[in-house]
Amino acid sequence: MRANGKRVYALDSWTVEKKARGWYISCTYSSAHRFGPYRSEASACLMIARQLRRELARRDNHHMEPR
DSSP: OOTTSOOOOOOOOEEEEEETTEEEEEETTOSSOEEEEESSHHHHHHHHHHHHHHHHHHHHHHHHSOO
């Protein structure tokens, strides 16, 4: 695939939950990985953004490798 070719990715869904100790996040369809507690909803959302960026970089890196 060419490096400048168009690529579209469907990224993971995340669930955010407020509990007594703070905000918790987890992948919507996987209860195995849960992160938290975070002090604010903003911190939880930033962590989701970081996780999505990692996923995108991992998946896009596959297309950038020479064949």
